[in-house]
Amino acid sequence: MGTRLPPLEALRYFECAARHLNFTAAAKELCVSQSAVSQKIILLEAHLQYKVFDRKPRQLHLTENGEELFKSMHQALNQIRDTVNHIESHKQVRQLEVYSMPAFASRWLMPCIHEFYDAHPNIDLNLAANFAEPIYRNEEVDIGICHGKCDQTDMQQELLFRDYIYPVASPELLKKITLNTPEDLNKTTLLHDSLPNAKFGTSWSRWLSELNIEGVSCNSGYSFNQVDLIVQAALNGQGVALGRHALVAKEIENGRLVPLFGHSVEDGGIYVMYLKKLADRPQVSDFISWIKGQSVTFEQQFNVNKLLYRSR
Known part of the structure; x- marks a missing residue:
């Protein structure tokens, strides 16, 4: 049986934090508190049973496993964004509202x-x-x-x-x-x-x-x-x-x-x-x-x- 997929919300928080390498910046983008980001990462690491970040004073680095997971997550989210944008663009092109005097x-x-x-x-x-x-x-x-x-x-x-x-x-x-x-x-x-x-x-x-x-x-x-x-x-x-x-x-x-x-x-x-x-x-x-x-x-x-x- 395959490994159960980690919580998607935690993966989204991880991708944002990994992109910024900063919990505060990630929290600002996600419109949540810094502690909320930290808790999601702790939840993710507990599920994965390995660390995704090396936490040092004023520094945040991805572990080797974290680097590999980030590349996959970043690519997947970008692909999802591109697909949604393509669908939305196609939808906009098809619809046109025109007003006229009767x-x-x-x-x-x-x-x-x-x-x-x-x-x-x-x-x-x-x-x-x-x-x-x-x-x-x-x-x-x-x-x-x-x-x-x-x-x-x-x-x-x-x-x-x-x-x-x-x-x-x-x-x-x-x-x-x-x-x-x-x-x-x-x-x-x-x-x-x-x-x-x-x-x-x-x-x-x-x-x-x-x-x-x-x-x-x-x-x-x-x-x-x-x-x-x-x-x-x-x-x-x-x-x-x-x-x-x-x-x-x-x-x-x-x-x-x-x-x-x-x-x-x-x-x-x-x-x-x-x-x-x-x-x-x-x-x-x-x-x-x-x-x-x-x-x-x-x-x-x-x-x-x-x-x-x-x-x-």
Whole structure:
């Protein structure tokens, strides 16, 4: 029968003390008292039935048996540490938390996110679509996709593309009502954002004021508390919406929505942001590279000027 393995805790204390050749230094690393280290070594030597240290005043030396045991223990613990680090590193690479505004997630990100999955099958991406932005310092998420920038100096923030606001309506609605000028909006129903001052919100009064358009009443109509609901109402022919280019460009391209009047207002931009200290994580850099490429493609395929001014 083989010799019974010594207590693993005592072996761990021994490896630390042997590495430092000092019980006080070992106790500091292990966050215990010096006497606790000494007692563990006494326990180990009693189990082994031989000394592992030669104790002299102000000096500590390994015995021949202690030297041999230390080499084995040091190698074994290093191998365990390397294995744990490898597993942890692999785990980190596979997991990615991404925050997005709900409307942007559903109408811009979701139609193309499968391309990221296909290109990076080793990354498990969790997309969190919430109205409230996360607290990045707590690392609730790895990456955020937001309208506008934040004021955190420890954040890396990169512009994906500028955003624009302009009126849109369905072809079915335009068959019923002639909308050639902004003043014609008085003849139809306006679709409102019930949170016009929120990030990614829209405001008819602000749009009209920016373009110095007078004579249009914007005090009535239907209101919605989510931007993508406004877009859906416009698609259903329920009225005219102020569309964000990022959310309606594809619907204009496929003919489901029509831009009106040739007037637009630039309104901030879509940014991707992440803590600077996370920049070297492979899954973070992979996603940033991918979404920047998608943004370039979006701007090339759905140029705001081409879409806005083409004839209906």
